[in-house]
Amino acid sequence: MLTTPQAIDGVLEDLRALLGENGLLHEEADRARYEAGWRYGRGRALAVARPKTPSSVAAVLELCHRAGVRVQPMGANTGLVGASNPDASGEQLVLSLERLSSTIDVDPIGRTVLVDAGVTLSQLNQALEPHGLFFPIDLGADPQIGGMIATNTGGTRLLRYGAVREHVLGLEVALADGRLWTDLSPLRKDNRGLDLKQLFLGTSGTLGIVTRAVLSLAPLPKQTTTAWVALQSGEGALELLAHLERGVGETLSAFEVLSRNAFEATLRHGAGLTNPFGELSPEVAALIELSTPMGPQQMDLESVMLTSLEVFMTEREDLVLDVVPLKPQAAWHLRHQVSESLRHEGHVLALDVSVPRSQIARFTRDVREDLARHFPQVRMCDFGHWGDGGTHLNLVWDPAEVDQPRALTEELQTRIYGSSFRDYGGSFSAEHGVGPHNQDHYETLSSELLLSTCRALKEHFDPARRLGNVRLEGSSTAG
């Protein structure tokens, strides 16, 4: 690392010469908004570089490579595991992609778009709308495309559209030493051995920084229909899910589940909400959404949904307590207020876990019972993307009742991540990725082959270990 103030000044001067006055932020006040994450995470940056083109991203990296400066890539910094935040050292240069955002080049016939890494999801979808297309990754935040690729984001419609991984047809990446690797052909079918793109997907910018991408797009839905369904049990919800998939196919675009605790907390604190089931507070409340690019004259989507639900209720009348069709906006309004509502209930420990989909009802029940026995001060308010086997096992407690929240957090994470992995083959990070906040669990729960392969790749792409603040190769082997 840089050792003298003179050396640091030299690098900053070179960066300023490269990027212009607005391209490098160094004053404390200017740095501030890059030093704290959207929800979590806080650090200190050496400075913030804001290049506007792929080649200037590469030039920044080459300069840092020669000067020995560590680099922290940053998109919209909306991640939840601290992977885009500088560490506390004050030695990392934040490389913000926010000004690399001028290109949104749509190919309507190819159903693809060439896009700069710093374009946000909402900007992209706005530009796509006139073409009858959209980028179908649906999230609670508004990230940049480069960050979405670096973390392979999931979201609420993965069930239908898959993760970001399935949509990246072409990629351009700036490497640690300043090389720029460009493979931006929008090929849908291409089987030339190793798919190099995959190495940069979900690896949080530790092997290279995404500068541009070609994405495959989906036709915009012309109809969307939603309902809340009250169910007797988690297993019943899974049977309904399987029934819907076989009956309505890909039109099923979301299958979200709220546990009773999450449902009640949301109704208590959410703005302008009434219980769709009247007085009933079911064990499991499921939000189902169907959508299709077909117009109503080709298919009446609401009647497709209701017919499929009726068939299920006739066959399995014990399982379904109530079905309430609602307009999409009203239906989602309730779902979107869960996270925020839980904050009003106490301290929230958010766990982003996935297990094999058919096991999710049993898994959440097991965890709930285990907590009730061993951690009576903790209330589990779980909700999430059951269609994908993902759940947010959010744990709530009264801060007044817990002496050592840090120790409790650590104990609960270790216990639940460990049991989801050992007993269910589950993941401690369904969609939030890996960052400093869960690095320890990553190392404990990853196979030796994964860690050693990450070491080999890190050695290949970034031998001096200057990119990012996540150590996918494991921390014990640094240097």
Added chain:
Amino acid sequence: MLTTPQAIDGVLEDLRALLGENGLLHEEADRARYEAGWRYGRGRALAVARPKTPSSVAAVLELCHRAGVRVQPMGANTGLVGASNPDASGEQLVLSLERLSSTIDVDPIGRTVLVDAGVTLSQLNQALEPHGLFFPIDLGADPQIGGMIATNTGGTRLLRYGAVREHVLGLEVALADGRLWTDLSPLRKDNRGLDLKQLFLGTSGTLGIVTRAVLSLAPLPKQTTTAWVALQSGEGALELLAHLERGVGETLSAFEVLSRNAFEATLRHGAGLTNPFGELSPEVAALIELSTPMGPQQMDLESVMLTSLEVFMTEREDLVLDVVPLKPQAAWHLRHQVSESLRHEGHVLALDVSVPRSQIARFTRDVREDLARHFPQVRMCDFGHWGDGGTHLNLVWDPAEVDQPRALTEELQTRIYGSSFRDYGGSFSAEHGVGPHNQDHYETLSSELLLSTCRALKEHFDPARRLGNVRLEGSSTAG
């Protein structure tokens, strides 16, 4: 490599002790069917090992690792680039997965299956049918699942369902030194950094041998409807494709195109065929297929198709010459006879090329004109998966008119692969993978970063370079 007959005998004896009498084939007559590919490729094997379990695959590899024997993994050997065939040395042990085929473990609620690598596609789909599910990769051959993963096969319905890559949720791989890496959790949502599975997808068994996999499945269609459409031009076909996608969405499950030459040749030689367009022989004939898991009482799929086509014809009446709805079996019967029919026309050089989808009409016209100018003895009979930007640029000539077919083949491949890559950002292998048959073109047309990354990975997974007959790291760097 083994140097003495005694050493060879020792290894064979050890393998026989490990696998039993039927588990090792050594006699020339027994080896024969493993030494020739389904269509192309021929070599000579040291012997054929046929383990029945993942751990015995690993044990075979460990034994070969210690003895210094090269190993050629083999599925159903239906590949078209020679990647599953032993080379001519007689020194490679063929490791056939055909007896590793007892497990097909369906999870109907999870919509997944755990399957042994040696199970064939048709066996798998037969076992899935009672559950209302299928593995939606549609090919002209009946490969084994392990081979499909090792080559990331595409096929005619990639447009709707994606390639194999998108369906592999879990994987087990036997490594060159005999370790067995097992990650068979059917997680749909999992974002724990690098996705190790991706390294074994499409890399032809050169980094490890797939022994088991967990696959995501699709609901079986309840309706399928097809039509042949005669079009004025390739550009018209692409406009129709974009129109259909926006109107009927994911129900569009195939969009296949035949050029006039391919169409006419098929009608000349195909069995029991009549021209669906009567006397007309269009510039472009497109087969479109829609399918859905919805029943006819929910949506009348044929009327959806015809309505969408009518709208297009009203808006763009100049582009469409004729629309002929046909039962799926009859419609596909014509399409399925193209390859075979071309063989009756002369010598066939099959090129499996892809370009950006919106460029495919211009690309095929460019190649056709270029050939007409410079290679008048060659007739281009192209057809393929235009919905995915893939085309089989099959070139036909009269053997009597060509003195040096090998030189002509080499010249045509280099010219067309080169121009598709340079002028269109295309791929010389849309869906057939990389093998000895196209290794040279792979090396010429791959980026230095791809080759060097493959070297790093080969060094990591198989430093003695004993797995497979493809050199994804490039041949100049062997040893």
